[in-house]
Amino acid sequence: MKIKKMEAGLYCLHCQEEVDHEITYINSQIKSIRCMQCNKTKELNIDVKKEFYKEIVERIATKPTRMTEEYRKDLSHLLFSLPFRAIKKPYRLLKDVNSSRKVIRYYTKKKGIEK
Ligand SMILES: [Zn+2]
Structure with missing residues (x-):
């Protein structure tokens, strides 16, 4: 986010x-x-939290399809690239979670002051 x-x-x-x-x-x-x-x-x-969850759900939901497509395309390529993917994917997701938390915190704090 x-x-x-x-x-x-x-x-x-x-x-x-x-x-x-x-x-x-x-x-x-x-x-x-x-x-x-x-x-x-x-x-x-904007429901900031809803936006955030939507993004996560979409990302997770599209993952298996991508894997299957690549699997069909080239099995050996998938086997070679799998260890890299296993490291990269959770890291990227985590980075986004951190930035999303900042956005949620920012707007939650702002709302608190206004009320
Ligand atoms: Zn004006």
């Missing part, structure tokens, strides 16, 4: 003109849109 920021020219209702906005994404979902001129921010409701 990653936070991405993007700038885009959008029409601001407050400024009543097209100005630069900062768009914050979580994965491919828009989390917030901020007018860079008047600072007015529109927060969109």
